[in-house]
Amino acid sequence: MKKNTIQEKMFLELKQKTVFESTQKYGLEYLDNVFERNVYPTEESLKNLSVFEEAFPKKSSDAGQVIEVLNQFGGPATVPTLGGRYFGFVCGSALPVAIAAKNLGTYWDQCPTMNVLSPIGAKLESVVEGWLIELFNLPKDTSAGFVSGTTTANLCGLAAARYRILKRQGWDINQKGLYAAPKIRIVTGQAHSSVIKALQLLGFGQESIEWAEVDDQGRVIPESLPELDENTIVILQAGNVNTGSFDPFEEICDKAQKANSWVHIDGAFGLWAEAVDGLRHLTKGCNMATSWAVDGHKTLNTPYDCGIILCKDREAITSALETSGAYLDKSDNRDGMYYTPEMSRRARIIELWASMKYLGKQGIDEMVSIMCDRAKQFAKEINSLNGFVVENEVVFNQVIVRCETDATTQNVLKNIQELRECWLGGSVWKDKKVIRVSICSWATTEKDVRRSVNSFKEALEMENAPTEFE
Numbered sequence: 001m002k003k004n005t006i007q008e009k010m011f012l013e014l015k016q017k018t019v020f021e022s023t024q025k026y027g028l029e030y031l032d033n034v035f036e037r038n039v040y041p042t043e044e045s046l047k048n049l050s051v052f053e054e055a056f057p058k059k060s061s062d063a064g065q066v067i068e069v070l071n072q073f074g075g076p077a078t079v080p081t082l083g084g085r086y087f088g089f090v091c092g093s094a095l096p097v098a099i100a101a102k103n104l105g106t107y108w109d110q111c112p113t114m115n116v117l118s119p120i121g122a123k124l125e126s127v128v129e130g131w132l133i134e135l136f137n138l139p140k141d142t143s144a145g146f147v148s149g150t151t152t153a154n155l156c157g158l159a160a161a162r163y164r165i166l167k168r169q170g171w172d173i174n175q176k177g178l179y180a181a182p183k184i185r186i187v188t189g190q191a192h193s194s195v196i197k198a199l200q201l202l203g204f205g206q207e208s209i210e211w212a213e214v215d216d217q218g219r220v221i222p223e224s225l226p227e228l229d230e231n232t233i234v235i236l237q238a239g240n241v242n243t244g245s246f247d248p249f250e251e252i253c254d255k256a257q258k259a260n261s262w263v264h265i266d267g268a269f270g271l272w273a274e275a276v277d278g279l280r281h282l283t284k285g286c287n288m289a290t291s292w293a294v295d296g297h298k299t300l301n302t303p304y305d306c307g308i309i310l311c312k313d314r315e316a317i318t319s320a321l322e323t324s325g326a327y328l329d330k331s332d333n334r335d336g337m338y339y340t341p342e343m344s345r346r347a348r349i350i351e352l353w354a355s356m357k358y359l360g361k362q363g364i365d366e367m368v369s370i371m372c373d374r375a376k377q378f379a380k381e382i383n384s385l386n387g388f389v390v391e392n393e394v395v396f397n398q399v400i401v402r403c404e405t406d407a408t409t410q411n412v413l414k415n416i417q418e419l420r421e422c423w424l425g426g427s428v429w430k431d432k433k434v435i436r437v438s439i440c441s442w443a444t445t446e447k448d449v450r451r452s453v454n455s456f457k458e459a460l461e462m463e464n465a466p467t468e469f470e
């Protein structure tokens with residue numbers, strides 16, 4: 001019998017579809033269980049990951065078997081950030097409609113680099129650009145670039161700022177580079193580590209940062225800002241990664257506008273407050289900035305790999321991210337590649353569009369308000385337990401908690417993680433170790449919060465229980 005070529009084999013798999021059917025089945029089974037299961041993989045499933053440590057296969061195998069091994073050993077070793085009791089870092093869940101849209105988009109496999117490469121991708125990007133301007137009350141001609149996350153969005157916004165400030169002085173960074181360029185000043189308060197990374201990548205270096213003083217919640221104190229000028233980039237944040245606090249945008253942006261400085265806001269999870277009637281006081285004045293970085297995959301709950309760079313100065317951002325080539329087929333419409341550092345990328349816009357279309361303004365308002373209510377509930381219930389103190393003003397979705405001593409905090413955190421009822425990480429706030437709670441999932445219910453607070457209680461009891469040696 002003649003053996004099938006790899007091409008014939010793949011056509012057959014595509015025609016028979018059994019591999020797609022089994023994948024769909026496994027996926028749906030995963031969803032059935034994800035809201036109830038342990039919030040961190042068991043020791044056994046972690047150990048089983050060793051099945052992946054095999055030599056690179058010499059021969060092609062069966063597609064069904066590839067998927068089967070992935071499902072059997074991969075699924076149990078996932079962290080169910082999709083569920084309602086994952087409070088680590090700042091991770092969103094994913095809306096059902098967004099998972100479904102992503103599935104459809106997977107079959108399409110689109111690359112929205114240019115209109116000519118994906119008309120649907122390009123269309124959705126233009127439409128969502130307009131929706132975001134409306135939702136965040138941004139200046140009319142603000143551009144949106146669809147990137148992998150806020151880390152990249154920060155990089156793009158700061159690259160645009162660098163381009164504009166130098167261009168004003170007759171220095172074209174794209175041509176002349178940075179080595180002999182006029183100095184750019186960087187002013188910030190408590191910038192996120194991704195901002196620092198972006199500054200490093202852009203050639204500024206940490207020593208060039210002028211740090212403004214912050215208050216006890218990590219907000220920039222406007223009076224402490226150094227004199228601003230037109231060579232300054234001011235970096236503010238909507239949502240401090242520990243306390244969830246917001247810099248006072250109105251006062252600072254007003255100063256910056258008068259001085260003609262560039263203001264970049266890192267609003268990874270917090271910019272969404274601007275879309276919520278009951279929270280908009282937190283972001284007051286944020287629309288006076290020049291660029292904004294925000295994630296879809298945190299507060300909005302799109303699947304991962306969804307960040308957005310919004311920029312009022314369209315010419316600066318497209319110039320900073322410029323690519324050209326005779327083979328590139330630029331259209332009269334918006335071509336996505338001029339707003340991102342990448343050329344090829346997946347069409348993450350499909351999930352972002354589906355999420356925004358599904359929720360609408362009212363749905364976003366309701367969903368984000370609920371997250372904040374849950375954070376307040378968490379803080380209240382924790383505060384009523386002996387042995388725990390909430391360390392921040394809970395204004396958005398972040399709660400930071402500590403025990404009496406650093407050692408207790410650390411051990412209790414470890415116990416909570418081992419109990420696997422919920423998952424949280426640690427941080428340091430005002431020189432003390434803390435447990436960080438970030439409520440960022442549409443799926444977190446009052447019951448999830450109660451169950452997680454119980455886990456805090458149990459973890460402290462474990463820590464206080466006398467050991468057999470005492």
Ligand SMILES: *Cc1c(COP(=O)(O)O)cnc(C)c1O
Nearest residue numbers: 090149150151192194266268295
């Ligand atoms: C998460 C986060 C980032 C980084 O965003 P990614 O999407 O993980 O790249 C930047 N700033 C803040 C405040 C964040 O919370």
